[in-house]
Amino acid sequence: MSPTIASPPGPTAQHRPVESVNWDETTLVVRAQAGEVAAFEFLVDTYEAPLYRLAVRLLRNRTIAEDVLQEGFIAAWRKLPTLNAPETFRAWIYRIITRRCLDQLRASRDQLQLDETNGGNTTRAGDTDPAITVETEQLRHSLNRALTDLPPQLRVCWILTEVDQLSYADISQVLDLPVSTVRGRLARARHQLAEGMASWR
Structure with missing residues (x-):
């Protein structure tokens, strides 16, 4: 909340x-x-x-x-x-x-202490099979770990794009960066996240 x-x-x-x-x-x-x-x-x-x-x-x-x-x-x-x-x-x-x-x-x-709240996201009990719930929570935890490992300038680009659905133009205004720089940082963020989540492929 x-x-x-x-x-x-x-x-x-x-x-x-x-x-x-x-x-x-x-x-x-x-x-x-x-x-x-x-x-x-x-x-x-x-x-x-x-x-x-x-x-x-x-x-x-x-x-x-x-x-x-x-x-x-x-x-x-x-x-x-x-x-x-x-x-x-x-x-x-x-x-x-x-x-x-x-x-x-x-x-x-x-390093700031990791908040184990998954950014405020929760899974309600009884919504799905317990085994799936556990696997989902483990996936979220791994993603949070991978996000935490990203440099802040890459992390913020990924969050603004993938979570908040801001356009490249909006992110360019938010961070006061050229759109080309935003694209480059987002590409690096996605690459690093893909490597960090490789075990889930």
Whole structure:
């Protein structure tokens, strides 16, 4: 379960119900830029879960991921007025959280403790045959191990592509890299993962 993000502070914040209004994301961003906390909270509700999963997979630690996400959303609220293209909010918020995760990894050169939660994924008892469940969990564990062995710059490209389904163009914006570099890192990540998962072929 992802953490609860506290409402962002703001001297001009206005609380208005947004759940009953069918606004598109760009409209929500514009209204949040105008100081409407409720609009920003709706955006947080939209992106909190996928960004939390991203942080857990990158940092391998739930507590640190929660802290990074909390700080990232607060920073996003404060920086939101500087976003000149509201329609690019998705790539923008991913960039904020991703960079904070990478900064955290750089600040903690010693390997972070592996979080045995598989990034928040669980298999419910009774959903399938016990033997298949065990094998699936072992496969997930092996994939997590292989992902942990990837350098952070390769790991983040793989996660953003395969898990969060971001386009190469979006990842280029998130990481501030040329698309060709994103493609190259993703290719290396897939190659290393294939070698790490060779025993499952």
